[in-house]
């Protein structure tokens with residue numbers, strides 16, 4: 001009899017904790033929404049519909065950042081555990097452009113534009129990816145030490161076209177175009193252009209096979 005009542009108390013306690021947890025999660029979601037909205041406004045992000053953002057995205061825009069409709073950004077472990085040890089970071093330096101198309105999803109990834117990065121419609125960017133249009137530093141060790149040598153750094157636009165799927169933890173480097181409907185394998189480093197409807201993978205990413213749409 002006594003055992004039963006202790007069991008009942010435990011159940012009540014667990015249910016109460018579950019309820020408190022639900023309320024806290026809801027409050028955090030509301031706070032995250034407000035912080036993300038504020039960040040979008042402060043950074044002058046252009047969007048027709050505010051993206052669905054899970055977690056908090058870090059944004060710094062000194063150029064032009066445009067989002068299409070129905071963009072989804074995961075920036076925490078809960079919404080996507082893959083790459084969940086990272087947050088989504090979107091950066092556009094002075095005069096740079098970052099354009100993201102409709103229905104595109106980004107998970108726990110870093111996109112850094114010093115020149116121009118275009119991402120098309122229906123693109124899947126897996127957890128923990130990095131997309132850079134710059135080498136960040138000069139290859140000349142003397143210039144690397146000087147801040148004014150930033151102008152010497154190689155910068156080339158990146159273009160990821162419609163329906164591309166980039167596997168988790170991949171890195172897309174400067175000057176790369178990935179054509180429509182192609183797939184990049186997990187953990188790849190893409191240094192060359194990828195034609196349409198092909199699977200590429202590895203470091204450096206190489207052609208794996210054609211994608212047949214039946």
Ligand SMILES: CC(C)(COP(=O)(O)OP(=O)(O)OC[C@H]1O[C@@H](n2cnc3c(N)ncnc32)[C@H](O)[C@@H]1OP(=O)(O)O)[C@@H](O)C(=O)NCCC(=O)NCCS
Nearest residue numbers: 082107126127166167168183184185186187199201202208
């Ligand atoms: C690229 C991918 C789609 C290929 O899948 P698949 O068509 O079933 O390919 P297979 O497993 O048959 O592999 C074909 C060849 O590619 C190689 N390969 C596959 N994925 C690779 C990768 N990520 N890196 C390097 N090589 C890879 C295989 O070793 C194999 O090589 P081989 O022919 O010399 O033996 C898959 O491996 C992958 O990386 N998926 C992404 C998963 C992911 O990150 N999801 C997002 C989570 S957020």
